[in-house]
Amino acid sequence: MKKHLVLMFVWAHLLPWGSAEKEMSAVGDPGMKRDGLRVAFEAWNFCNEVALEAPHMGSPRAADCFDVSNSTLIHKVSEVDNRLGIGKTFKGMSADVMYNPDLYAAQKELYLGSLCEVSETSNPWQFWMVMLKNGNFDTTTGLCPENGKNPIPPFTTKRFPCYGKGCMNQPTLNHQPTQLLPDGTMRGWFNGTYDLDADIGKDLNLSFYEVIWEKKLGSGSWVFNHKLKTTSKYPWLMLYLRADATKGFSGGYHYETRGMLNSLPESDFKVKFRLEVKKGGGPKSQFYLLDIGSCWKNNGKHCDGDVLTDVTRYSEIIINPDTPVLCSPTALGNCPPYHITPDDRKIYRNDTANFPYGAYHYYCAPGNAQHLEQPVSLCDPYSNPQAQEIVQLLPHPIWGQYGYPTEKGQGWVGDPRTWVLDTGGLASRLYFYQDPDTPPAKRIWTSIDMGTEIFISDKDEVAEWSLSDVDIILM
Numbered sequence: 001m002k003k004h005l006v007l008m009f010v011w012a013h014l015l016p017w018g019s020a021e022k023e024m025s026a027v028g029d030p031g032m033k034r035d036g037l038r039v040a041f042e043a044w045n046f047c048n049e050v051a052l053e054a055p056h057m058g059s060p061r062a063a064d065c066f067d068v069s070n071s072t073l074i075h076k077v078s079e080v081d082n083r084l085g086i087g088k089t090f091k092g093m094s095a096d097v098m099y100n101p102d103l104y105a106a107q108k109e110l111y112l113g114s115l116c117e118v119s120e121t122s123n124p125w126q127f128w129m130v131m132l133k134n135g136n137f138d139t140t141t142g143l144c145p146e147n148g149k150n151p152i153p154p155f156t157t158k159r160f161p162c163y164g165k166g167c168m169n170q171p172t173l174n175h176q177p178t179q180l181l182p183d184g185t186m187r188g189w190f191n192g193t194y195d196l197d198a199d200i201g202k203d204l205n206l207s208f209y210e211v212i213w214e215k216k217l218g219s220g221s222w223v224f225n226h227k228l229k230t231t232s233k234y235p236w237l238m239l240y241l242r243a244d245a246t247k248g249f250s251g252g253y254h255y256e257t258r259g260m261l262n263s264l265p266e267s268d269f270k271v272k273f274r275l276e277v278k279k280g281g282g283p284k285s286q287f288y289l290l291d292i293g294s295c296w297k298n299n300g301k302h303c304d305g306d307v308l309t310d311v312t313r314y315s316e317i318i319i320n321p322d323t324p325v326l327c328s329p330t331a332l333g334n335c336p337p338y339h340i341t342p343d344d345r346k347i348y349r350n351d352t353a354n355f356p357y358g359a360y361h362y363y364c365a366p367g368n369a370q371h372l373e374q375p376v377s378l379c380d381p382y383s384n385p386q387a388q389e390i391v392q393l394l395p396h397p398i399w400g401q402y403g404y405p406t407e408k409g410q411g412w413v414g415d416p417r418t419w420v421l422d423t424g425g426l427a428s429r430l431y432f433y434q435d436p437d438t439p440p441a442k443r444i445w446t447s448i449d450m451g452t453e454i455f456i457s458d459k460d461e462v463a464e465w466s467l468s469d470v471d472i473i474l475m
């Protein structure tokens with residue numbers, strides 16, 4: 001009690017000096033309130049590369065960035081810039097990437113970033129990122145490395161979807177540059193399909209993605225309306241809105257990146273946003289209320305671009321109530337070795353009386369880890385440029401203290417909500433693999449995003465959601 005009083009006394013003295021000012025946003029556009037929008041687009045193949053550009057689309061990187069002056073939108077990126085593809089030069093491009101679609105895309109992102117950059121403060125930032133990914137994997141191509149090892153020989157498996165040659169293609173990209181409409185709404189969009197030779201408007205059952213953004217000039221938040229449709233040819237698609245680091249590597253991408261996070265969140269931060277899920281996308285839609293990504297090596301050191309030892313780390317909370325619990329007392333290999341409670345108690349997964357099995361959808365360990373506790377599930381070795389580790393959570397009372405969903409259905413269709421998630425508190429207590437006797441990695445989250453991964457659906461499915469007011473607040 002005495003200690004408590006002393007603390008209160010100190011607190012009271014500190015307040016006037018600005019405890020409120022201590023809270024700082026980690027994103028360039030806190031709450032998405034800035035009229036002058038910065039948004040970009042990137043599309044990835046199965047291992048987060050390009051491999052082959054879609055005909056006439058250029059490299060799958062684009063941006064819509066503008067300032068507003070006297071009710072006029074002054075665009076910073078032209079459609080010529082957006083269609084830049086291999087063989088075409090741009091300012092800052094190094095000659096050796098000219099005919100390499102992977103490296104070209106990485107440099108095009110930097111170029112678009114240079115056009116969009118806002119440097120009003122000492123921490124410049126570039127854009128929110130719409131990320132689209134095709135989950136088809138043609139294992140006969142040898143295109144994707146195995147835990148970063150390249151090249152790999154072609155192999156056959158039924159594990160990955162692919163209808164045949166060309167299944168890993170990039171999509172079409174249509175863009176309506178943001179316009180100011182007569183009613184004072186600003187509106188623009190990206191959309192497209194993976195079905196490259198389809199007759200749009202005539203062919204039914206086409207894969208489809210779309211992101212429409214809109215905002216009233218001078219008030220409110222940008223609202224990003226997303227749609228994603230899978231088909232039998234493209235049964236595994238992902239669409240997210242990401243806040244990525246403005247420099248360095250962001251989650252899952254092994255090239256220098258551009259983004260929105262001009263301060264990098266570590267352990268003391270909250271993620272705030274409003275999400276309305278309109279269509280769930282079926283039982284296979286792993287809708288991530290939140291996905292956080294980072295990278296560190298198994299010895300705890302920072303990633304440096306060496307794909308053999310860098311490991312992407314992801315944690316996601318899935319809110320689709322149809323998502324099953326794969327971690328259980330009889331499937332310990334799908335659970336992390338232990339859980340840490342908010343008061344920092346460790347509960348081993350073999351402690352069947354206390355371990356919160358229902359709080360974990362699935363855990364998988366990096367394929368290049370040398371000292372794994374058995375039993376263990378290894379993460380897919382092909383879907384990232386390097387090894388990866390994934391901790392997937394489900395709504396559960398144990399997460400309540402962090403403001404996370406505690407029950408199935410929360411935040412799902414019919415339950416739009418504004419979330420304030422203590423992601424820093426939760427993420428610093430998650431299990432991630434490290435080699436024994438190595439200093440704990442500094443967990444710096446370089447990617448924070450929301451959206452869905454429709455994971456190999458046997459039916460055509462549509463997911464639809466809107467996201468607004470995104471902020472990441474450093475405490």
Ligand SMILES: *[C@@H]1O[C@H](CO)[C@@H](O)[C@H](O)[C@H]1NC(C)=O
Pocket residue numbers: 070
């Ligand atoms: C703003 O636009 C209005 C209408 O087009 C024009 O009359 C006015 O001069 C403009 N103001 C400035 C500062 O450019």
Ligand SMILES: *[C@@H]1O[C@H](CO)[C@@H](O)[C@H](O)[C@H]1NC(C)=O
Pocket residue numbers: 174191192193200201208
């Ligand atoms: C993209 O949206 C426009 C405008 O709504 C529409 O005409 C077009 O068909 C859409 N593209 C695709 C691939 O569906």
Ligand SMILES: *[C@@H]1O[C@H](CO)[C@@H](O)[C@H](O)[C@H]1NC(C)=O
Pocket residue numbers: 204205459460
């Ligand atoms: C579209 O898909 C539905 C269900 O997957 C199927 O029954 C229908 O025949 C398909 N239509 C076309 C034109 O392919």
Ligand SMILES: *[C@@H]1O[C@H](CO)[C@@H](O)[C@H](O)[C@H]1NC(C)=O
Pocket residue numbers: 348350351373
């Ligand atoms: C539970 O797992 C921990 C960590 O692996 C181990 O030390 C302990 O002996 C196990 N307990 C039982 C009862 O198996």
